[in-house]
Amino acid sequence: MSGFKRVLIILLSAGIVLTLAAGGGFLWVYSGAKVSTAGRGGFRNELAVPPLARSTVGPDGTRVFDLRMQAGETEFTAGRRTPTWGFNGSYLGPTLRAARGEKVRVRVRNALGEASTVHWHGMRLPARMDGGPHQMVAPGATWSPQWKVDQPAATLWYHPHPHGETEDHVQRGLAGMFILDDAKSLGLGLPDTYGVNDLPLIVQDVKFDGARFDHGHGLLQTTGFLGDRTMVNGTLDPYRVVGDDLVRLRLLNASTARTYDFGFDDNRAFSLIATDGGLLEKAASMDRIQLSPGERAEIVVRVRPGERTVLRSYPLSIGQDFYNQRFNGGDDSFDILELRARERLRHSSALPVTLGKPEIPDGSQAARTRFFDLKVSGINGRRMSMGRVDATVARGTTEVWTVRNTNGIPHNFHVHGVQSRILSVNGRAPRPALRGAKDTVFVPDRTTVVLAMRFDGPADPNSPYMYHCHLLAHEDQGMMGQFVVVGKGRRAGRPSAVHAHQGH
Template sequence: MKRRRFLKQGLAVIAWTGVSTFGSPFASIPILSGSTAGAKSLAGPPLLIPPLLDADMNDSALGLDVMTGSRRFFSDIDTPTLGYNGSFLGPTIRVRDGKRVQLRVRNQLKESTTVHWHGLHVPAQWDGGPRQVIEAGAEWKPDFTIKQQAATLWYHPHALGRTGEHVYKGLAGMFIIEDDFSLNAPIPRDYGVDDIPLIFQDRRFYEDGSFAYVTSGHDIMHGVIGNYLFVNGAIRPQLNVVRGIVRFRLLNGSNSTIYRLSFSDKRSFQVIASDGGFLERPVSVDSLIFSAAERFEILTDFRDDTPGTITSLVIEQYGGESFQAMDIIVGSEKSQVETMPASLRRIERLNPQEALLTRQFSMQTMSPGGRLTINGKNMDINRIDATVKLGSSEIWEISNKSEMMMQLPHSMHLHDVQFQVLERNGKPPLPLEQGRKDTILLLPGEQVKIISRFEDYTGIYMFHCHMLEHEDSGMMGQFEVVG
């Protein structure tokens, strides 16, 4: 694997290097050779924009069929896949704050699954975690009211011990919340035209074209790292954009890989939102680091580009390869948005002085055997790890304290809530971490302090590492909100 220099962004300074004690992940696998790394010619397909399932446009329940299929990622090979309402990935679900949402999920697989609404504040019975199992051939009918601000979320399986494989084979999709602010703010919002969803995933394949998803010692520790990079389920697609301000909704939909995103021409861009919604003001950066399951929304300025200008989105893997992920071609048509916003949305700050209590959580890789634990424990569906009072706020201090030879990054995800970051490594959060979040990256030795308010719903929810091979290996716990 490549070793990379130190890279900076508004989030943190991190060593862009993989720490491996298990050897090459590809050493004993007949992997399909080649990658999108370093490709120089424009040969990719058009970017696929996921179809829109808009709750405002449907009087009946929104339907999601979990199904098998096949996709031709390469010109002469069919790959067996999973998808929602199709062969790979799923539609973008769009809803509005304050509105009731009804869904009908039909499991057409020959095994059980779940559908988790990642980042959504919902009653525990509709959360879609490992407790809400949909058996093979069964239906699940969530019915809830949206009670949160505009944000880019997503949905994916959460079956106990099998989440990684299901996501790897294609089960994922975006979930967008709109509200009065987002619908009236001076930002792009024409879905698929100047408001573009982008799901980034790396994959590897056997020589017969099937996904090479194996969980060896290396893959469990470091995640299943791919040598091909997908954007919306395609390898190095092309996108034609308008001349003006374009909004990209970015989702790191990989199983475990940390990505650094930039443009090939080094242009800067404005970050306007993180996991749980808008920042208070745009943050200008020229690169962005985001771990598995994290989302950002960015505005990119193409106003001064001449028609036909080509730039590329570049994705670098943590400890891995660099990919020309997607080529962007600027058209002649001008966009409806001609200015960058100076400010966005005021965020109500939770008061640490009002926190009912402070808890500590240590994410650890432990000997013998490289056990993946939180506070020394593996996931037990029959155990509650924290009992939280409804309506209270709590501070959680989360650390990544693995043994010297087991130092790995982790990303903590909390179900049900959007938290706020109080500190990273004892210092106030930098601008990109000052918004609402539900997933946060911790590199080896790092510590974060977050605050959450647990409101509206009682019940049992999950917290876990969102590096899916870690999650499936037991790096997960449960908290119960009680009245």
């Protein structure tokens, strides 16, 4: 055999070995990317329930809350202290609660070492009170937004929104619920005793590096950070003892990238009663509810005396290819919370036949249509620019927005300051879980969603609202735009890059 042939055989053999090794390595990484805590038990920590925030009512009837952004340490596991951020505490924040028609003011003090914001996610309010990236609160400063609550009862939330840093600030622990009530919802006989038969559930996925949080992104993950376990209200491995036969769960996906498909371990049916922006017209029976980051749902589940049932997140069926399905969490499953029913339960009234009529337009009176193409590289091909207004909307008008994702990876779409009606998903009527008022909607690959929304916020040509992907790593990379609401016939102003609040 000639020397050339011998060298050629050696090189070919080496190539085959490297190819097999690479293939074997990929298979090892692929098989190890699936995460599951389902069926493992170990519910040993009683679920913490965020306290209701204290408030005062001034002479003019304004309800005033105080929030302090602060750093601290939290023992998620006994003896192991994790550096965290929180509102009025070391992790997460209290639940703010107000009623329709009330004027509210929130005094937000920043005791952190860096600037941040507080965005009122799902709230209809003036753009300059919205807490987006233009309303930065400097270290040591206080910001006091105020507005009148003018929307139906709903489960909203609050979280930071600094441009380019939102994922990090939320992961550290800055988040909380904001519950709105109205006379109609309180008169329906729904489970409504906070922390008893009406439970707030702030669901997050986390990963620990020793005692500290690990916030790193996997090399093959395109959605952002994905943890290997979940917490509810900052509680690992939680259980909750319940004493009513009907329990209302206010589900909030406060994770930064993970989408959950919630159901129970025995596949029992539950009733969906509300989506992001409030009550449905009628309760919808189902055994799964899918929530992407930022979305909320209120469900009512029936329990029997003495039983235990587990709220679980199941693998997703969203039509992703095998690569994105596995490395972006689609094959993962988690046991979220165990409900433990007492041996004797209080009887609850049956759910009413009708709940409420969502206050969202049907799109028939739309003044104009717009199109939004979602890509990590930017929306409609443009990355976020703080000084650029991407859309100008006439106050009091309805618009229809078509949102499309052909990016090959999952996205979702959140619009500030409004609630939307989903008119269609890929040309078909939305399923029951998507028929209520929505401010955040999941848009997986090869999906087109058509939304109708009415812009009733006050005209302000210089203060923009945001629209963006709420997979927060994508938002931070520039997958965001901004619009202003103006009087009819008026033009947009020119927002400054940063509005830092240095004083009270």
